[in-house]
Structure formats: structure tokens, C-alpha cells
Amino acid sequence: MGGMSTTSMVRNVAVMLALLGAGPLPAALAGDVDMFVARYRTDEVFRFDGRTGERLGVFAALENIATGCVGPDGLLYFIQYGRNSRIWKFDGGEGVLVREALLYATALCLTPDGNLLVCHDSGTIIKLDRNTGRGIDTFEPAPRAIGNLTFGPDGKLYATDPLYDRIFHWDGHTGAFLGEFTRGGGLDAPGTLAFGPDGHLYVASANRVLRYDSLTKQLLGVFIDGRRAGINVGPSIAFGPDANLYVASTPGVWRFNGASGQLIDRFTHLKYPGQILFRPPDGVECDRIKRFRTRCKNGLLTCIIRSDLPEGTRVHVRNNDETSFARVDARGRGKVRFENQTNEPHNVSIPWCRGIACPLLRCEGDKCRD
Numbered sequence: 001m002g003g004m005s006t007t008s009m010v011r012n013v014a015v016m017l018a019l020l021g022a023g024p025l026p027a028a029l030a031g032d033v034d035m036f037v038a039r040y041r042t043d044e045v046f047r048f049d050g051r052t053g054e055r056l057g058v059f060a061a062l063e064n065i066a067t068g069c070v071g072p073d074g075l076l077y078f079i080q081y082g083r084n085s086r087i088w089k090f091d092g093g094e095g096v097l098v099r100e101a102l103l104y105a106t107a108l109c110l111t112p113d114g115n116l117l118v119c120h121d122s123g124t125i126i127k128l129d130r131n132t133g134r135g136i137d138t139f140e141p142a143p144r145a146i147g148n149l150t151f152g153p154d155g156k157l158y159a160t161d162p163l164y165d166r167i168f169h170w171d172g173h174t175g176a177f178l179g180e181f182t183r184g185g186g187l188d189a190p191g192t193l194a195f196g197p198d199g200h201l202y203v204a205s206a207n208r209v210l211r212y213d214s215l216t217k218q219l220l221g222v223f224i225d226g227r228r229a230g231i232n233v234g235p236s237i238a239f240g241p242d243a244n245l246y247v248a249s250t251p252g253v254w255r256f257n258g259a260s261g262q263l264i265d266r267f268t269h270l271k272y273p274g275q276i277l278f279r280p281p282d283g284v285e286c287d288r289i290k291r292f293r294t295r296c297k298n299g300l301l302t303c304i305i306r307s308d309l310p311e312g313t314r315v316h317v318r319n320n321d322e323t324s325f326a327r328v329d330a331r332g333r334g335k336v337r338f339e340n341q342t343n344e345p346h347n348v349s350i351p352w353c354r355g356i357a358c359p360l361l362r363c364e365g366d367k368c369r370d
Contacts, residue, residue, distance in 0.1 A: 033241050036076060037253060038065055038274040045076065045090070046270060050241060050278055053253075053268035060090040067107050067148070070279045071130055072114045079105045079118070087118065087133065099133030107159070109149040112172065119159070121145040125175075139175035142168055150193045152201065152214055160190040160203070167193070167203065182217050186210060191235025192275070196258060197243045197351040207233045209247070209261075223261045229254070230263075238276040242316055242323050243351035248273035258351070260321045285309065286353035290332075292370040294348045296363035301338040301346060303358070308332050319348050 033050030036059060045068075047059035060076060068078035071089070077098065080086040085105035088095035104121040111117050115136060116128040123142035126135055139157065146159040146168065157170040158181060166183040167190060170176060181201075188206035196202055200220065201212040207226035212219055224247065226233035234248040244258040246267060253276060255267040291306040303317050305326055313328040319338045326334030341363045348368070349357035358368035 034279040035240070035246075035253070035268075036070075036277040036279065037248065037268075037270055038068065038078075038277075039270065039272050040065060040274045041272045045078070048253075048268050055268060055270070059092055060095060062088060062090075062095060066105070067275055068277060069108055069110045069116070070277050071110060071116075073130075074279055076277065076279075077108060077110075077116060077130075079108050081105065085120075087116065087128070097133075098130070099128055107146055107149040109151065112151055112155065117149060117157070119146055119149060125149075125157075125170075127175075137175065139170055140177035142177070147190070148192050150195070152195055153199050154214060158193050158201070160193060162189045162191065165190065167201075182212060182219070185219055186222075192237045194237050194239055194245070196239055196245070202237060202239075202245065204233060204235050204237045204247075209233060209237060209245070224256055229256075234273065236273070236275045238278060240278055241314075242325075243318060244323065246276050248276055257321050258323075259318065262321070286350070286356060289315070289350065289353060289356060292350065292356050292358055293368065294346075294358040294360060295365070295367040296341055296346060296360050297365045299339065299341050299363060301341045301348070301360070301363065303336045303338075303348060305334040305350075306332060307334070316351055317348065318351050319346055323351070 035048040035050040036045050038045050043061055043063050043065050044058050045060040047056040062078055062080055064081045066079040066081040068076055071077055076090045078088055080088060085102040086100040087098040089098050105118050106121050107119040109117050115130045118128060119125045123144055125139035127137040129136055147162040148160045150158050151172055152158055155172040157172050159168045165187045167181040169178045169181045171178060191204035194202045199214055201214045203210045208222050209224035211223040231249040231254055236248040238246050240246050245256045247254045251271050252266045252269040253273055255264045257264055288309050289307045293304045295302055301319060305315055309328045309332055311328060311330045314325045315334055316323055316325045317336050324336045326336040328334045343363045346360040356370055358370045360366040360368055
């Protein structure tokens with residue numbers, strides 16, 4: 001060990017695997033949320049308030065910094081790219097060396113059991129002990145170098161091939177290579193992969209974000225078109241704790257509605273943003289939400305949650321394209337209100353908790369209990 005001074009049976013388990021490679025996505029979280037953005041031009045990682053977008057300073061610096069992930073311990077893990085690549089972990093300030101002598105490591109993600117998975121430019125994929133850096137297991141090699149890794153809600157490993165416009169997948173338990181998930185069909189130099197609260201696969205691809213059905217592999221269409229949004233969609237995307245999609249594009253990180261794909265705002269300002277990560281690690285204890293009720297009358301839609309979640313936990317609630325949150329009290333109860341609601345159907349749910357939903361047909365005294 002050493003220090004340095006430079007630098008979604010399938011979709012129902014989405015909350016368990018928590019989209020560990022792509023970044024951010026919890027619906028219920030206690031305490032603060034940090035957003036980290038790597039800037040490769042300066043070899044720095046900036047920390048932001050994950051709820052307000054306020055810049056909180058430089059969190060870490062690492063020469064030749066490459067991809068990273070957030071561990072279950074809340075630490076950030078990053079590859080230092082090179083012929084003898086290294087993996088470092090950070091909790092602010094100096095890094096601690098986890099593993100060295102990795103030949104041109106290109107991609108890193110967290111495994112469902114909380115360890116690390118790293119890929120070399122040769123296509124070799126190795127599972128490492130997160131604490132010691134010791135090799136635990138290997139996956140069948142990729143046909144070529146890959147650009148991004150993430151585990152899906154089906155327990156499979158997914159990876160991009162940006163040169164030949166393909167996405168591969170593996171059995172996440174045995175490491176067996178399962179071939180191509182998709183190729184072509186609008187896929188162009190794919191960047192980051194991210195699974196959404198709907199269980200679908202989202203891919204940054206040539207100034208667009210494409211959406212795929214993770215079960216049928218069908219392309220569901222263009223979720224975000226950078227030209228229409230007036231931005232240049234970068235290679236990094238990540239779902240946030242509010243279930244919205246965050247996109248890196250100079251001069252900042254832009255926030256899009258996670259259900260409709262509509263631009264909300266520029267969440268924060270940063271030139272040349274790279275990979276986006278959120279902390280705490282993505283995850284939500286959906287089984288601790290015991291009851292979910294909704295009612296709507298006279299334009300006011302009220303959602304009530306009963307749970308055994310810790311006091312102060314935020315539980316995000318989505319009403320059609322609008323998202324807000326309830327803060328759980330000492331009795332495990334939370335309430336959120338949506339005002340000025342029209343007399344139309346309301347699809348009310350808790351993002352990331354598939355099956356916890358209470359739709360209403362109208363706003364004329366309609367009620368629902370889940």
C-alpha cells in the first residue's frame with residue numbers, strides 16, 4: 001500500500017445490483033449526495049453537491065486518470081492509465097494504491113458483490129479484491145479492447161466496443177462471453193452505458209443517447225438528441241438520485257428528465273467534463289417501504305409512504321414527468337405533495353422500486369393504495 005500526492009426475476013433486481021458501473025440512481029437515500037466529475041485535461045476529479053450542483057472543490061488528482069467507480073465503502077476507485085496501469089482509491093486528498101502492474105487497463109466497474117472488475121486493452125477481464133487488489137477470477141476475454149463496463153439488472157456484464165459500434169455482454173456469474181448484445185442500427189462510437197429505473201439500457205452515442213430494451217435487445221429510439229437540446233452530448237452519462245439523467249457536455253453537466261428525456265437545466269458548470277459518478281453508491285432498500293398511498297383532489301396530489309427506513313431518508317416520488325421527494329420521519333412515514341394537477345391520468349411511482357406504483361385516472365377524489 002502507498003500514497004501519492006499527484007494524482008435493472010430481471011428488472012426486479014435492479015435495485016439490488018444498483019447499476020454499479022454507470023453511476024448514480026437511488027430513490028431513497030439518507031444524508032448528503034455527492035456528484036463527482038473527472039476532468040481528463042487536468043487530471044482532476046471535482047466534487048459537487050449532488051442535490052444543488054454547487055462546486056465543492058477538487059476531490060482528487062491523478063496523472064493519466066481514466067475511468068472509475070464508487071465502492072460500497074464510499075471511496076472512489078480510479079485507473080491510472082499506462083503500460084503499467086494502477087488502481088487507486090480516494091477519500092479526498094492523497095490516493096491509496098490498490099493494485100499496480102496492470103497492462104494498459106482501460107475500464108473499471110464495481111461487481112454486484114462489491115469487488116472490482118478491470119479490463120485491459122487486450123480484452124482480458126479480471127475480477128479483483130477491492131481491498132487487497134488480489135486477483136479473484138477472470139471472465140472470458142472480450143474480442144477486442146472495450147471502452148466502458150457496467151453490470152445490468154439481469155446480473156450480466158455489459159461493455160462497449162467504440163471502434164466497431166458494438167455492445168457485448170457476459171454471464172455475470174460464470175464469466176462466460178455471451179456475444180453481441182447489439183451492433184450498428186444507429187450505434188456510433190458508444191460511450192458510457194447506464195441502466196435506468198425502467199430497467200432499460202441507455203447508451204451515449206455520437207451526440208445522442210439511445211435507449212434499448214434490456215430483455216429483447218430492441219432499440220426503443222433516441223432518448224436524447226443533442227442537436228435538438230442545443231448541446232453536444234459527451235461520452236459520459238449517469239442517472240442521478242432523482243432518477244434524472246445527467247449528461248457531460250462542455251461547459252458543464254446537463255440534467256434531463258429521466259422519464260421524458262426533456263432538458264431540465266444545466267446542473268453545474270465545468271469545462272471539459274468527463275465521467276460522472278454519484279455517491280452514495282446507487283441503491284435503495286425497496287423492501288423497507290411497506291405502504292404507498294396516493295390521492296388527488298382539487299388539483300392537489302398527495303403521496304404517503306410508510307416504511308421502516310431510517311429517519312431523514314429521502315424517498316423520491318415520480319408523478320408523470322415530475323419528481324419530488326418525501327423525507328421520512330422518526331416513525332418511518334413520509335409525505336409529498338404535487339400542486340396544480342390537472343384532471344388527467346397520473347402515473348405515480350417510486351423510481352428504482354419496480355412494482356411500487358399507485359396510478360390515478362383523474363384528480364376528482366381518486367385514491368390508490370399499494
